[in-house]
Amino acid sequence: MAHSAAKSIQHPVERPASDASARQQQDAASRAARRQAHTVAAIAFDGISPFHLSVPCVVFGEDRSDGGVLGFEFRVCSIDAGPLSTTAGFSIAAPHGLDALADADTIIVPTWRDPDEAPPAALLDALRAAHARGARLVGLCLGAYVLAAAGLLDGRPATTHWAWAADFARRFPNVQVDPQVLYVDDGDILTSAGTAAGLDCCLHVVRKLCGAQSANYIARRLVVPPHRQGGQAQYVQQPMPRDVRGNRLSALLDWVNGALDAPHTLDSLAARAAMSRRTFTRHFKAATGTTVSAWLLTQRLARAQQLLEGTDEPIESIAGMAGFGSTASLRQHFTDAFRTSPSAWRREFRGV
Numbered sequence: 578m579a580h581s582a583a584k585s586i587q588h589p590v591e592r593p594a595s596d597a598s599a600r601q602q603q604d605a606a607s608r609a610a611r612r613q614a615h616t617v618a619a620i621a622f623d624g625i626s627p628f629h630l631s632v633p634c635v636v637f638g639e640d641r642s643d644g645g646v647l648g649f650e651f652r653v654c655s656i657d658a659g660p661l662s663t664t665a666g667f668s669i670a671a672p673h674g675l676d677a678l679a680d681a682d683t684i685i686v687p688t689w690r691d692p693d694e695a696p697p698a699a700l701l702d703a704l705r706a707a708h709a710r711g712a713r714l715v716g717l718c719l720g721a722y723v724l725a726a727a728g729l730l731d732g733r734p735a736t737t738h739w740a741w742a743a744d745f746a747r748r749f750p751n752v753q754v755d756p757q758v759l760y761v762d763d764g765d766i767l768t769s770a771g772t773a774a775g776l777d778c779c780l781h782v783v784r785k786l787c788g789a790q791s792a793n794y795i796a797r798r799l800v801v802p803p804h805r806q807g808g809q810a811q812y813v814q815q816p817m818p819r820d821v822r823g824n825r826l827s828a829l830l831d832w833v834n835g836a837l838d839a840p841h842t843l844d845s846l847a848a849r850a851a852m853s854r855r856t857f858t859r860h861f862k863a864a865t866g867t868t869v870s871a872w873l874l875t876q877r878l879a880r881a882q883q884l885l886e887g888t889d890e891p892i893e894s895i896a897g898m899a900g901f902g903s904t905a906s907l908r909q910h911f912t913d914a915f916r917t918s919p920s921a922w923r924r925e926f927r928g929v
């Protein structure tokens with residue numbers, strides 16, 4: 578045994594000073610890049626649901642640089658020492674403690690193990706301190722209970738899993754609970770409904786940080802829409818259309834997307850496809866899952882979003898380029914869909 582161990586010892590190889598200097602420069606550059614990356618921390622604890630924990634992990638913890646997505650520094654921080662049990666029967670280990678929250682830019686509480694259990698004081702203190710220094714806090718599903726227990730939701734709108742919404746409102750009467758939405762974005766604090774709504778909320782955070790293209794790329798990789806309709810409209814990009822490659826209407830839809838400023842109608846598109854109105858309507862619904870008018874509005878809203886975020890074109894020009902015809906029409910449809918104006922959307926997302 579001793580002989581075997583001795584054989585495994587490796588003596589360092591001397592390298593020229595220039596090589597050492599280059600390595601130091603590379604290490605310094607790497608550290609600088611990590612310092613500049615947006616740090617996202619997820620809270621873990623004994624008895625956690627692995628699905629709820631996996632939501633922030635899969636959105637923020639995986640390398641998406643092949644799609645041009647900004648890299649995050651992602652941390653899983655445990656409030657309990659040692660291996661953590663999960664509701665699925667296996668154990669996990671978190672590499673960080675609560676001290677790693679001190680410089681996190683976004684902190685996510687992915688759920689909570691029991692609404693009847695008060696979160697530990699150390700966690701509540703860490704969340705209050707993070708909020709005071711300007712960190713973004715996110716409570717997914719029952720994670721809203723933790724933020725509310727810290728007093729951070731008093732006087733603010735929030736949501737949680739519908740099955741616990743009444744209980745949540747009773748426990749925290751100072752919180753403005755809305756059980757009808759998938760998530761609530763109140764600026765520096767976000768909360769979401771249960772389970773899959775956590776994905777909607779996390780994708781929304783990506784969109785705020787990195788823009789619509791990054792959120793859409795992650796959503797496509799996860800095979801989920803970047804936005805699901807659910808009560809109150811949220812400030813995220815419209816759902817992506819179904820993938821109709823290979824469908825007989827794919828060329829027509831591509832053409833329409835390249836000419837959204839034209840006055841398309843059901844009859845004009847049916848004529849271009851050389852189909853009767855009835856046949857075209859049936860094939861269009863099968864290919865897209867919606868009506869011509871609804872699909873056109875979705876594409877035009879998405880085009881308006883892209884132009885507001887990525888160009889300096891005046892809103893009057895964007896209305897024409899996206900096919901709304903008038904500024905008033907753009908504003909009306911945009912406000913109906915997103916509960917905000919085109920100008921406010923540009924102010925919020927133009928810099929990302």
